[in-house]
Amino acid sequence: MRKKLVFLAGFLLMIGLLVTVGPARAGGWATLTVSELPAVVVAERPFTIEFTLRQHGQTAVTGFEADIVATHAASGEQLRFATAANPEAENYTATVTLPQAGEWQWEINSWGVAYPMPPLRVNEAVVGGEIMSGTAVPWQLILGWTAAVGALLCLFFWMRQQTRVRLAGVVLLSVVSLTSFALHTQVAQPVLAESEADLLPAVEPEAMGEALFVAKGCIQCHVYDRVTMAENMIQIGPNLTYVKRSPEYLQAWLTNPSAIKPETQMPNLQLSEAEIDELVAFLQRD
Ligand code: HEC
Missing domain, CATH: 2.60.40.420 (Cupredoxins -  blue copper proteins)
Structure with a gap:
C-alpha cells in the first residue's frame, strides 16, 4: 500500500515537472536568424522569408514548429503564415503575402518564443491603369463641345429672329455644355503603371x-x-x-x-x- 502511494506521488511529480518545464525550455534555447530581409514589399505580392533556428545559438535545428504572425499597424489586421522546415538546407521557409499597404509589424514564433522582427513598409499594389491614347476622347468632352456648337447656332438663329424656342435652345445647350466640361474635370485621370524603380524599400x-x-x-x-x-x-x-x-x-x-x-x-x-x-x-x- 505504502509502496503504491510512493509510486503514485512520484508519478504525479513527474507529470508536474513535464507540464511546468514545457516544450519551450525542454530543449534549452535557440536563436533565430533571417537569411535576408525583403528589399521591397508590394501589397498582394508574395515574398519568401527564410530563417535558421540555432539551438543554444550553435546547431541548426529543424524539428520544431514555427509560424509567422504579421499585424498591419494602422488597421490591426492580423495574419498567420505557416512555415516549412527544410532539413537538408537546415532552415525554414515561409511564403508571406501582405494585402494592405503601410507598416506591418511581424514576429516569428517557435519554441514557445516570439522573435520580434523589424517592421516592414509595404507599397501600394502597382496599378496598371489604361494609358490614354490620342484617339480615345472622353464622352464628357464630346458632349461639351457638341452642345457648345449647338448653343452658338441657336444664338445665331435667335439673333436673326427672336423666338422663345430659339432662346430656350441657347440656354439649355449652354447648361448642357458647361455641365459636361465640369464633369470632365471631375473624372479621375487614368493611373499609369508605376515603375518598379519608384517603389519604396521595405526598410x-x-x-x-x-x-x-x-x-x-x-x-x-x-x-x-x-x-x-x-x-x-x-x-x-x-x-x-x-x-x-x-x-x-x-x-x-x-x-x-x-x-x-x-x-x-x-x-x-x-x-x-x-x-x-x-x-x-x-x-x-x-
Ligand atoms: C548566440 C548568441 C550570440 C549571437 C546570436 C550574437 N552574439 Fe555577439 N557575442 C556573443 C558572445 C557570447 C560574445 C562574447 C565573445 C567572447 O568573448 O567569447 C559576443 C561578442 C560580440 C562582440 C564583441 C567582440 C569583442 O571581441 O569585443 C560583438 C561586437 C558582437 N558580439 C556583435 C554581434 C552582432 C553584431 C551579432 C549579430 C550579427 C551578434 N553579436 C550575435 C554571443 C552572440
Whole structure:
C-alpha cells in the first residue's frame, strides 16, 4: 500500500515537472536568424522569408514548429503564415503575402518564443491603369463641345429672329455644355503603371543596421541601447553599448568570430559583406 502511494506521488511529480518545464525550455534555447530581409514589399505580392533556428545559438535545428504572425499597424489586421522546415538546407521557409499597404509589424514564433522582427513598409499594389491614347476622347468632352456648337447656332438663329424656342435652345445647350466640361474635370485621370524603380524599400536605408541587428538575432544575445525595435532575450554576450572596437576588428569578428576566439559562444551567422558593413556602421555610430 505504502509502496503504491510512493509510486503514485512520484508519478504525479513527474507529470508536474513535464507540464511546468514545457516544450519551450525542454530543449534549452535557440536563436533565430533571417537569411535576408525583403528589399521591397508590394501589397498582394508574395515574398519568401527564410530563417535558421540555432539551438543554444550553435546547431541548426529543424524539428520544431514555427509560424509567422504579421499585424498591419494602422488597421490591426492580423495574419498567420505557416512555415516549412527544410532539413537538408537546415532552415525554414515561409511564403508571406501582405494585402494592405503601410507598416506591418511581424514576429516569428517557435519554441514557445516570439522573435520580434523589424517592421516592414509595404507599397501600394502597382496599378496598371489604361494609358490614354490620342484617339480615345472622353464622352464628357464630346458632349461639351457638341452642345457648345449647338448653343452658338441657336444664338445665331435667335439673333436673326427672336423666338422663345430659339432662346430656350441657347440656354439649355449652354447648361448642357458647361455641365459636361465640369464633369470632365471631375473624372479621375487614368493611373499609369508605376515603375518598379519608384517603389519604396521595405526598410529605410538609415534603419537597415538596426533592422539587421534584430533580424539576424544579435538582439537575442546582446543588449545594445541603440536598438528600439526589439528587446534583448537572453544576455549571453557582452552589452554592446560599451564595446568599442575598430571597424576592421568588427569586420573580422562578424565574418567569423571563432577565427578570432576559437572557444567563443558567438556563432558564425553567415552574414553577407553588405550586411556586415551595415552592422559595423550601426555599431560604430556615436
Ligand atoms: C548566440 C548568441 C550570440 C549571437 C546570436 C550574437 N552574439 Fe555577439 N557575442 C556573443 C558572445 C557570447 C560574445 C562574447 C565573445 C567572447 O568573448 O567569447 C559576443 C561578442 C560580440 C562582440 C564583441 C567582440 C569583442 O571581441 O569585443 C560583438 C561586437 C558582437 N558580439 C556583435 C554581434 C552582432 C553584431 C551579432 C549579430 C550579427 C551578434 N553579436 C550575435 C554571443 C552572440
